[in-house]
Amino acid sequence: MITKFCQERGMKFQIRHVQAIWPSGQYENWRLHCFVDAADAQAFLDHFGGVMFDPKGDRETGKAQGVWRRAGSYKRILDLGPLSVPEILRN
Template sequence: MPGRRNTLSATTIDKGWPHQVALPDDICIEENLTMIFQFLKDRGLDCRTRHVQAIWPDRRYQHMRLHCFPDRASVEAFQAVFGGEFFDPSRDREGGKVRGPWRRHGAWARLLESGPLKVPKILRD
């Protein structure tokens, strides 16, 4: 892609790192991001990130960050500590499209905490 050196395409990530867990994007910042990076470094885990727009039936939406791993054991270790929802890029994206939204079911509820992660006070309603 022009202008985006050293950036893997969404298709490459989905193929090479198909085991994914989604967390709200606003929870993956500041000290939380440092905590996530330290966890990955300490365990030597290979992780890539990408984004997906989650949309609920009542038309609420939320930007989610996908933490993508090459194997199931790594994604399970990450999810056991930080929570989040497992995401299957071939099943969960609308129409199987690489950049398709994630159509959710049920009622939307804002996630303010997940494992040790908390949405920063300035971003809380």
């Protein structure tokens, strides 16, 4: 679904991974869709939802391999726009 959305609009992206860690110690591995064009990133966000990630500001001390220190409390994301976690994987 993501690939089709981007191909139809001529958007080019790369996929990166980051480990997101909350103050409680909860963590998840997140897949990031990275766009060169900010307008493409915004169109993707508008359609699928999600969280903006700034690699220079959000990675731990700006390190390329640093983790993403999240603020607030952890909440599992089950639905993002037209995407959702299948019922069997929710619990």
